[in-house]
Every structure is written in structure tokens, then in C-alpha cells.
Amino acid sequence: MPITLGALVAFVSLVVIAIPFLRRSGAALAARQTSEVERLTALRAFLYDQIGQLQDDHAANTIAEEDYRRQLLELRVGAAETIRQLDQLGYEEEPQDAPVSLTRESLEDEIAALRRAGSRRGSGTGQGSGSDEQ
Amino acid sequence: MANLGTMCLLLALALAAYAGIGSVAGARLGSGDLVMSARRSSYMAGLALAVAVGALVYAFVTHDFSIEYVRGHSDRAQSQAFTWVAMYAGNEGSLLYITAIFTAMSVVAIYVSPRRLEPSRPYVIAILMGITVFFVTVLLTLADPFAPAPFDDGRGVGVNPLLRHPGMFIHPPLQMAGLVGIAIPFAFVSGALIAGQTRDQWLDAARVSGIVVWAVLSAGLLIGAWWAYTILGWGGYWSWDPIENVAIMPWLVLTAFIHSVMVQKRRGMFRMWNVALLGMMFVLAQFGLFINRGGPVVSVHSFGASTIGSVFLGFMLFSLAFAFVVFLWRYPALKSDRPLESFLSREAGFLVNNFLFLGVTFVTFWGVLFPLFSEFANNETVTVSAPWYNQINGPILLAIVILMGIGPLLPWRRTTMSSVQRWLSIPIGVSVAVMALIWISGVHETWAVIGFGSLTLVMAAVLEEWYRGVLAQRRAGHNFASGWWRMVNGNRPRHGGYIVHIAIIALGIGVIGTNFFQQRADVPLAPGESFTLDEYRVEYVGTDNEQRVDRVSEWANIHVYRGDDQIATLAPWRAFYPVFNMASVRAAVHNVPLVDIPLLPGYLNPGLEDLYIVPSEFLEDGRVVLRISINPAAWWLWVSGPIFIIGTLIALWPAPAFERRTVPARRRIPSAPQPAGSAGV
Known part of the structure; x- marks a missing residue:
């Protein structure tokens, strides 16, 4: 009985590790695409989380205004880029109850405005332009 | 069962080796199928080891004494419940447990690791499976x-x-799991660096796995302290024993990492420092295994000198070399995004916090090694005991507590001295007022008063931070309760961390109370005699005894009075085990409540002090030698555990629902995708 159980564990292990070599290539491709969508949605969730935390810090006055604006811009640019990549994969859904401020349209409008403001400040002070951030 | 166990170990070896080699080969050759196969192999290695553990437990349950380990660590008299304890009571079984739990934790870490670590995952698997x-x-x-x-x-x-104690069901498993689990955050960062992911891609995986391991190790240490308190019979809970020290050193460095990683997350700084901390804690964990498994330092916990000590020493040196090489290889790419702008900033606070934690680690490390150096250099055996550690580590730990009160109130980046004064004035004012009150009430132990004042500072800082956060929520139209909840929900890592700080306050109260205000007496009493310590009169009523197959047990029946009121009936015991030629005691602990809350069990009432009684010896003339202690605030030590757990769970809890919810795609994913483009973020 113990030997049979050991042999069973060995057999199951062999089957499990052999499966990736036996799968059809189409299934593997679909799995990779699904995996990419999952990666991007997880990244988007992560960036939204970071934006929320940053806004809380700002509301509680524990972050300098300049730092807040710069970090917010970085995070929003990241979120917009992620959404754009999801679009390219045919995944257009927003999280069901995401705040209005985190929808694709509002993000892109706000990023454009922040970049315009950044460019004006940058040209005035001799710092890099907004296009560096893309 | 021995055959099944050995088969599964051989199978686990083959699967883990294939997982390590296959994943690296797959990554190098660009073969996704090979990488996937290797990853699955790591899962199956976990399964094979689980079956091996099952085989050993089964052998214990069925008293299969044809296996030497089962024969040496169990008998027919012991309760079946202790089968689990017996499984890891010796060197071989505990090593099997360590291997199985480490592989199981690795499998979970590999399975849940974030997708952005895809390029480095093969190397992470290779390190863990190695x-x-x-x-x-x-x-x-x-x-x-x-x-x-x-x-x-x-x-x-x-x-x-000594292992026949309820704490043994939890303490060793958690402690061992925590120590070996430290390899997981280390593997995440090392794998990422090898794969060239030298920015912050590994940060969240290392942070989350680090906090999980930290929580497991913290719980293991705390339950170990409780075990020592009730069974070792000296009335203490932490003795700076070498094995305790090698467990707390990685914990200290991990605590430093959990703080400094926040600076990397928020400001892109301390990247190099964090990598170094992870390497350091991994090597210290290996050092702990070396000392525990036949290392040269003797301890009540260690498995004694054995041949495998040198093997673990070799593995520790290899770990050190590996961590060092990976660090040096990627050193140029690890530089911070920006410099430290001011010493009046939260990141500077974290840096000082890290130095202090490393200071305690270094002192402890020196204390462990000094007897070896002394014996080597002077051929003289020297013991470094608790007073030495308390004298040096005590002030550093106090500085850490004070910083815990100041740090959270400092803003990121920089601030002005006037802002610091404004934010700190209330916590410092409250702290000074509490110290004055304690002094006026007649407590003149200077360090204890400063300690209580520092703990007050931490509490006031947390409350002030919460008050400011709730005020911000109030401005958005929420009431205090919902505002507090929204604030905590909005930044769970930070506010979970504050709850952990509250647990530290409880722990600190217990440490100060038991270290500065303990009263103790060792008294022989005949039946009917009593002894008064402070306001408690302890009356020895008589003895009961019982002879079992494996032991002779004796109970001292004791009545405790405060004034004329009997407040407790206690029965501490002592048992002698002839086979081991060893005695074991079990203290009776009565929690005297600070506030007696009706309907609540006694041990749940906030404790003023413990009355702690151990029968050191039963004399032939019918007398018993009792060690009687009053341990003020000891209850607060143990209550810190649940608070720790709550805080850690909040810090680790996934982000709010709307961000995590899986939303079905509006369209099905097309069979031929457009190029995804670069990740960019």
C-alpha cells in the first residue's frame, strides 16, 4: 500500500509537469493573452490603490504639495498607459464602481491638463518638458 | 510507512532539482513550456513533501517503533494529541517539517506572485527550489x-x-516557518536582480511576503515567551538565550526592512539599502539554523552538537557569498532616484529607525559570538547573560520606541522646525504629563518612568495622526466612525502599521512592568503554613500526587487571599520523568485584574499583575519549596499578540473591493492580438 501510494504521487507529478509540453499551441497562446490581461488589470488596480493612498496623504497634509503633484502625475500617466494597453487587447471594461475621477476619459483629460501645466512651468524654469514622461 | 516517506523524499529531490534547473534553462532558452513545466514541478515537490510528513505522522499515530525517530520521540503512554509535537521534537523530524513548510510557503509565494515579476519568476523558483x-x-x-x-x-x-505543553503545538511550527520563510522575500529580490528587474518590480512581492513572514515569526516568538513563562519555572519569558537570539536577529532586520521598504515604495529611495537588508536577514536566518543544528553554542533549545552543523555552516557561507555577488553585480543599477533632502523628514526617521534596529542586531550578534571568541582566544568559557543584553539593548530599544512616536508625524521629503514643533507639541506634552503623574504617584524608577512616557508618546502620536485623518474625512461629509473606517481602508498598510504600534505599546507595558517591578520570594512551606508577599497571602494546603507509566506528578494545592478574601485556588505541579531523568514544572498563574469586568473570564480582564507560583521542590518531610512572584502588567505581554495579528491582517488585506473586482471583458479576447506595446510603468 505505501509503495502504491508513492508510485501514485510520482505518476501524478509526471503527468502534471508534462502537461505544458502536451498542450496545443493555440491554447497556450490564449492562456498567455489571458495572463497579459490579468497582469494589466492587476497593475491598474495597484495604481488606483496608490492614487487613493496619495490622495489620503494629501488630505491629511502629510506630503509636500510639489511631491504630491509629481507623484500623482506619474501614477495617472501609468494608469492611463495601462488602460490603453488593455484597450489594445480588447478589454474595455472599467471596474464597476470605480470613482468618476479614475475613469479613462477623466484620467486622460486630467493628465493632458497636468502636462500642459508642467510644460509651461518647465519652459519657464528650464526643466524637462512633459514629453520626457511618456 | 518508512518506504513511502523515503520514496517521497527522493521524489521531492528530483522534482525540486528539475524545477530549479528547468526554470532557469527555460528562461535562458525562451521556452515558456519548460518554465511552466518547471513551475508545476515545484508544486509537486510540495505535494511529495506533504505526503512524507503525513507518512511520519502516521508512523507516530500507529506507534511504528521500527522507525528510529518514532521510537526515540514517542511512547505508548503519551497522549495522541502530542503526536504532532513529537513529529518535530527531534532534529530529523524538525528538519523534515522545515523542508515541507518552506516548500509549501514557496509554492504559495510562486503561485500568487504578481504578473509583473514574470521575467524573474524562473530565477525566484530556482533559488527557492535550490x-x-x-x-x-x-x-x-x-x-x-x-x-x-x-x-x-x-x-x-x-x-x-519540556515539550509537553500546549504552546508547543504553535510555537515551534511558527518559529521554524518564520525563520525559513525569510528566504522568500530574499528570493523575490534576488530573482528580480538576476533577471535585470533592478527597479521596484520586486518591491510589493518582497514587502507582502516579508510582512507575512514577520507576522509568523512574531507570533512564534511571543508564544515561545509564553511557553517559557509557564513551563521553565523561573518566572521570566525572555532570557537572551543563544537560540532566542538567533531567532530575534532576523526578526529585527526584517522589522527594519518593513519600515524602510515604505520609503522605496513612496519615494524611490533606499533601494540598495533594502536589498542589503534582505541579504542580511537571509544570512542571519541561515546562521540561526547553523547554531540550532549542532552549532558551537549550547542552548536549552538546540539539538546538540551533530555532524550536520558543519553542513549548515557551509550553506550559510554559500548564502552569504550568493547574496554578496548578486548585490555587487547589480549595485550600479540600485541607486536611489533621489537623495535624502532633509533630516527633518519621514524618510530620515525611517533611516534612523533602521540604524537602531541594526544596532540591537549587532549587539545581540556579538553577545552570541563572544563566548566562542573568548574560548578560542583565551581558552576561557564566558557566558553572556541577560543583564549584559538588557544594559546595552535596553536604551537602544527605548530610542526605537521614542522614534515610533515621532516618525509617523514627520512628513515625507522635508519640513520646517516650526511644523515639527506644531505636530509634536501635543504628543510630547501628553507624554511629559503622564511621566509627571507617574512620578508624583510614587514610582521613582527613572528608566521605567521614561519608558512609560515613551509609550505614551507613541499612543498620542497614533491618536493625533488618526484625528487629523478623520478630520479630513469629516470635511468630506463623513461622521467620526465612518470617517475613521474610510481613512483606515484608504491606506491599510499605514494604519495596520499603527495598530501594530499599539501592540508594541502593550508589549512595552508588560516588559517595563515585569522587569522593573517584579517581586519574588522562594519559601519552603509545610501544609497549613502561609506566606505573605505584598498584599497576597499564599497558603499551602497540601499535596496530591499521581504515578503514571512515564512520570510521577505532584500538585501543590494553594489558596490565595487578599485581605480576608480568598481570591484564587491554584494547583501548580511538578513531574519527574525517569526515562529522561528530567523534571518539568507547570506554573499556576492568577491574573489579578485592573478592572473587573462582569461576565468576562478572568484571563480576559485587563490585568494589573500576575500572581505566579511554581513548586521548585517537594521535600521528603512534606514541605514544598514555592517560588512566588508578583509580575506586574504581565497580562499586557500576551494581549499584544492578538493586536499584532489584527494590525498585520489590516496591513496585508487586499485593496478595496472596486479595485480588485474581476470584471468580465466586454468583448472576448481576439485570437490574434494586436501588439501589447511596452509596459511603460
């Missing part, structure tokens, strides 16, 4: 738990008496 290969090789060659017994007398020796 460690599994090392452990399984040691099991198969030097510490085989399934080795046959030279003879089978049908009885067995039994489990060590």
Missing part, C-alpha cells in the same frame, strides 16, 4: 527521519517533557 534541494539532501544523507531502528522494544522513549 534551498529545498539542500534541505532534502541533508534529510536523505545526514538526518533521515525514516531510518530503521536498530531494535524494536515495542515501547519507545517518549517526547521530551
